[in-house]
Amino acid sequence: MDKTQNNKAWFLVLPVLVLVAISAVLPLMTVVNYAFNDTFGNNEFFWAGLEWFEEMVTSDRLHEALGRQILFSAIILAIEVPLGILIALNMPKSGFWASLVLILISLPLLIPFNVVGTIWQIFGRVDIGLLGHTLAAIGIDYNYTNDAIDAWITVIVMDVWHWTSLVALLAYAGLQSIPQAYYQAAKIDQATRWSVFRYIELPKMKGVLLIAILLRFMDSFMIYTEPFVVTGGGPGNSTTFLSIDLAKMATGQFDLGPAAAFSLMYFCVILLISWVFYTVMTNLDREENR
Amino acid sequence: MSQITLSKLAHSYSATPKSEADYALKEMDHVWQDGGAYALLGSSGCGKTTLLNIISGLVRPSQGRVLFGDRDVTDAATTERNIAQVFQFPVVYDTMTVRDNLSFPLRNRGMDAAYIAKRVNQIAQMIGMEAILNRKARGLTADAKQKISLGRGMVREDVNAILFDEPLTVIDPHMKWELRTQLKQLHRQFGHTMIYVTHDQTEALTFADKVVVMYDGRVVQMGTPEDLFETPAHTFVGYFIGSPGMNLFDAEVTGTEARLQGATVSLGAAYGPIKGRTQIGIRPEYVVLGDEGLPIDVKRVEDVGRHRIVRASLNGQPLNAILPEGASLPSDPRVTFAPGRTNVYADDWRVQGRAV
Numbered sequence: 001m002d003k004t005q006n007n008k009a010w011f012l013v014l015p016v017l018v019l020v021a022i023s024a025v026l027p028l029m030t031v032v033n034y035a036f037n038d039t040f041g042n043n044e045f046f047w048a049g050l051e052w053f054e055e056m057v058t059s060d061r062l063h064e065a066l067g068r069q070i071l072f073s074a075i076i077l078a079i080e081v082p083l084g085i086l087i088a089l090n091m092p093k094s095g096f097w098a099s100l101v102l103i104l105i106s107l108p109l110l111i112p113f114n115v116v117g118t119i120w121q122i123f124g125r126v127d128i129g130l131l132g133h134t135l136a137a138i139g140i141d142y143n144y145t146n147d148a149i150d151a152w153i154t155v156i157v158m159d160v161w162h163w164t165s166l167v168a169l170l171a172y173a174g175l176q177s178i179p180q181a182y183y184q185a186a187k188i189d190q191a192t193r194w195s196v197f198r199y200i201e202l203p204k205m206k207g208v209l210l211i212a213i214l215l216r217f218m219d220s221f222m223i224y225t226e227p228f229v230v231t232g233g234g235p236g237n238s239t240t241f242l243s244i245d246l247a248k249m250a251t252g253q254f255d256l257g258p259a260a261a262f263s264l265m266y267f268c269v270i271l272l273i274s275w276v277f278y279t280v281m282t283n284l285d286r287e288e289n290r
Numbered sequence: 291m292s293q294i295t296l297s298k299l300a301h302s303y304s305a306t307p308k309s310e311a312d313y314a315l316k317e318m319d320h321v322w323q324d325g326g327a328y329a330l331l332g333s334s335g336c337g338k339t340t341l342l343n344i345i346s347g348l349v350r351p352s353q354g355r356v357l358f359g360d361r362d363v364t365d366a367a368t369t370e371r372n373i374a375q376v377f378q379f380p381v382v383y384d385t386m387t388v389r390d391n392l393s394f395p396l397r398n399r400g401m402d403a404a405y406i407a408k409r410v411n412q413i414a415q416m417i418g419m420e421a422i423l424n425r426k427a428r429g430l431t432a433d434a435k436q437k438i439s440l441g442r443g444m445v446r447e448d449v450n451a452i453l454f455d456e457p458l459t460v461i462d463p464h465m466k467w468e469l470r471t472q473l474k475q476l477h478r479q480f481g482h483t484m485i486y487v488t489h490d491q492t493e494a495l496t497f498a499d500k501v502v503v504m505y506d507g508r509v510v511q512m513g514t515p516e517d518l519f520e521t522p523a524h525t526f527v528g529y530f531i532g533s534p535g536m537n538l539f540d541a542e543v544t545g546t547e548a549r550l551q552g553a554t555v556s557l558g559a560a561y562g563p564i565k566g567r568t569q570i571g572i573r574p575e576y577v578v579l580g581d582e583g584l585p586i587d588v589k590r591v592e593d594v595g596r597h598r599i600v601r602a603s604l605n606g607q608p609l610n611a612i613l614p615e616g617a618s619l620p621s622d623p624r625v626t627f628a629p630g631r632t633n634v635y636a637d638d639w640r641v642q643g644r645a646v
Contacts, residue, residue, distance in 0.1 A: 184348050185381040187368035189395040189442065199383040199394075 034260035052261035062262065064237065065245040072241060073220045076159045080216055081209070083160065084167025089201070091172055102172075105165045117229025120158040124230070144231060148238035155227045155239055162226070163216060170212040174205035206284065214277040221270060242266055292359030292450055294322040294345060294483065299354030301340055307352065314340045316507040317354070322451070325481040327474070329498035331488060333530070337507040338487045342453050345485070346375045358450050375453040376443040379460065380435035384428040388419055391427050392441050399446070413441045416472055433461045440469065444476060451483040458493065470497055491531055503527045519573070520631075525638045528571045534599060534610045536571045536633075543568050543634055546646055551605040553584045558630035559643025566637035574599065576631035577611035579619065583626035591619065 035052055037045040056062055087105070092098040108116070124144050126132040135142040144154040178200060186196045224243035227233065233240035233248070240248070246266065250259035301315040310316060315337045322328060322345075330338050343349040344356060347368035355364045363371055374395075383391050392413055396406045414420045417437040422430075427438060436457065443452055454473075458466045474497060477484050488494050494501050495515040502512045503526070510524035511517070515531075522528035528536030541548040541555070548555045548570045555570065579600065586602040586609060598613040604625070611625060634641045 179379075179381075181377045181379060181381050184343075184368075184375070185377060185439070185442075187348065188346060188373065188375045190369045190372075190398040191394070192398070195394075195398070199385060203383075203385045 031260045031263055034256045035264055038257055048257060052257040053265070056258055056262045056265065059258075061237075061245065065240055065242050068238075068240065069221060069242045072156070072223070073217055075156055076163070076220050077213060077216055079156070079160050080164045080167050081213060084164050084212065085171045085205070085209075087164065087168040088171035088175055089197070091168070093176070102169075105168055107165075108162050109165050109169075111162070113225035114229055116158065116162050117226040120154060120161075120226070121230045124154050146235050148235055151231045151235060151239050154230060158226055158230065159220065159223070163219070167209075167212045167216065170208040171205050174208040175201060178204045207281070210277070210281050210284070214274065214281075217277075218270060218274060221273075292361075293324045294451060295355075295357040296320040296322075296345075297355045297357065299344065299351050299356065301337075301344060301349065301351045301353075313352075314507055315344070315351075318509055320502075320509055320512075322483055322485065324483055326483055327477045327497060327499045328483075328485045329488060329494035329501045330485055330504060331491060331494040331501055331530070332504035333489055336504045338489075338504055339455055341504070342375065342455055342485065342487055345451070346373045346453055347371050348375075372446070372449055373451055373453065374443040374446060374449045376439050376455065376457040378456040380432055380439045382427040382430075382435045382438050384426070386427055387424050388414070388427055388430075388438060389423040391438050392423075392445055395442060395446050409445060409447070413445050416444075416476070417441045417469075433465060436460050437469070440473075447480060449482060451485060454484065454486040456487055456489070458488075466493075473497065491533075495531075503530065505530075521633060521640065522571065523640045525569065525571065525635050528573075528633070532573060532575075534574055536573050537577065537609050538569045538571045538635070539604065539607050539609075541568055541570045543570070548632070548634070550584070553605075555584075555627055555632065556629065557632050557634065557643065558646070560646050561634055561641060561643045564634070564636045564641060569635045569638075571633045571635060572627050572631060574610040574612045576628035577609065578626045578628055579611055579613060579617070579623055580626065581620050581622065581624060583624040585622070585624050588619065588623055 033045070036048060036050075038048045038051075039045050091101050091105070111119070123129045124132045124142075126136050126143055132142060132144075141147075142150050144151045182200045182204075183196065186200060191199070222243055223241055224247065227239050227241060228244055228247075231239045233244045237245075246259055246262055249255050249262065297319055298317055299315065299320070300313055300317040302313045304312045307313055330341065332338050340349060344351050347356075347363065347366060347370075351364065355362055357363065358371065383394065386394070389410055392410045393406045396409060401409075410423075411420065414423055417440060419434070419437060419441070422434075427435065430438070440457055443454070443457075458469060461469060470493065473484070473486075476482075486494070486497050488497075499514070500512055501515055501518055503510050503518065503524075505524060505526040511522065511527050513523075518527055518531045522531065522536060525536075525538055528538065539550055541550045543549075543557070543561050543564050546557050546560045548557055550570070557570070584604055586604050588600060588602045590601050591613070592599045592601065597615055600611040600613050600619065600623075602609045602611065602623070609625070613619060634643060
């Protein structure tokens with residue numbers, strides 16, 4: 001193929017590059033600056049090399065936060081993906097009820113993160129919250145402010161409440177794209193309900209489910225606002241996830257060097273995992289089109 | 291295997307049908323004989339697919355009953371009816387291999403593995419896919435996928451009937467002919483009741499022993515290809531079967547003669563008084579061109595190979611005639627109608643004449 005090479009086209013993306021430089025690259029560079037230097041204020045910096053990175057990589061505190069973070073993401077994915085699919089399978093396919101259910105399902109997605117946190121913070125309180133008070137009234141010992149397990153349950157239930165809709169909506173879109181003939185053929189072939197799911201619905205939903213898993217993984221891995229509002233990372237450090245730990249370190253203790261090194265590694269981890277997902281998805285697409 | 295009876299069957303997609311026009315299928319009584327090879331022929335939207343889906347149980351009729359033998363299956367689910375159906379567009383299970391696709395209906399019925407393996411190989415041989423049995427069905431061409439669908443339709447030996455809903459639409463012409471021949475062969479071998487929906491008359495006439503012609507939600511005629519050609523029961527059958535279709539002229543019929551705007555045509559049978567719009571129909575094959583008879587205006591002549599089609603008009607009404615190979619068009623062309631080949635229609639339905 002003969003294509004005219006015209007590198008002048010690169011100039012057309014220049015405005016975007018400038019904008020991105022100002023909005024993303026420059027702020028990121030200040031983080032890089034903090035990560036490799038030590039400062040005592042007054043804009044004086046002393047070269048620290050990889051010292052902060054070493055400190056962070058070997059920090060027990062970070063390891064624990066990372067462990068909690070991975071556990072949290074794993075649990076919410078294990079709940080939200082199957083639950084979302086289950087909801088999507090049972091949603092009406094068309095008509096008035098389909099529209100109504102779609103709106104109801106979407107509602108949690110429209111609520112700002114800190115409002116979600118506040119809702120559950122109040123909802124779970126033993127003294128005035130509907131949930132907490134009810135549980136106490138029927139004799140269940142529940143208190144998210146001083147019991148780590150209760151705090152975890154609250155944070156997970158809150159995330160499931162907030163985000164299962166996203167998985168459900170994506171799965172629903174995938175289901176809607178399956179032509180009726182597939183279901184008819186399955187009936188003719190005397191397939192069981194499970195076979196219909198396994199061989200028709202699941203393969204057709206695969207693409208959107210991968211996107212759902214990617215989005216839910218990234219969001220849950222970076223979660224900050226909601227658990228911060230509800231538990232503040234406690235009791236103790238039991239719900240201190242990576243972002244919360246990072247914010248404590250940077251703005252609470254003002255350890256800018258370690259926090260910056262931590263940020264960079266955190267960013268790289270998310271970038272790496274997203275790249276893995278992206279590669280898997282594009283490979284699946286290729287396989288599909290082969 | 292059993293005879294399929296449709297009794298007082300009608301279907302409307304509207305929940306509250308008001309007039310006859312709301313019915314996709316008008317009330318009908320029809321029997322599909324056990325082991326028959328039927329073609330269901332009609333133009334798009336005439337209710338063919340609806341009828342098929344009612345037989346397989348994918349659609350529940352608004353009224354009437356469906357019987358398999360003596361058993362009333364009107365309310366039985368598709369899975370209970372043990373019926374095979376092949377759809378217009380290929381439906382394959384993408385993540386399964388070709389082999390698993392073909393064996394799927396058998397596995398769902400809990401057949402034993404040795405039988406399944408044998409039967410799948412048989413079917414694979416028939417559709418010419420033995421070589422790719424272990425390949426994933428995803429990524430095959432549309433006609434390969436459709437062959438899998440066909441194979442899946444035929445894999446069960448004990449089905450009550452096999453329904454084909456325009457199954458060869460996506461197959462290329464050469465393969466079409468081959469698959470149709472194989473279906474026919476399969477029919478002879480196993481004697482399944484087969485109903486084959488199509489809007490292609492060649493396909494219908496070559497596949498079926500009995501052709502059922504549908505028009506506007508009704509079965510207008512069922513008969514052998516010859517019946518449909520010689521004595522179409524409805525003007526639609528005359529128009530739809532044959533290439534070109536039957537010529538129809540408005541006429542007045544009295545006794546054994548029809549008057550066609552001044553000219554008189556002998557009908558070869560006697561008719562009583564006829565109510566409604568009266569037409570006479572004659573196949574282009576039976577229109578004889580010569581120096582005698584009714585004068586026509588020739589518009590054009592089409593050479594289709596074995597013969598030529600003369601497009602003309604007779605007193606302002608269009609007329610087609612077949613000019614046999616070697617025959618020449620007279621300079622002042624006139625037509626006569628072959629005796630005994632003319633049919634009479636009242637409001638589109640054929641009127642039976644008395645022999646004279």
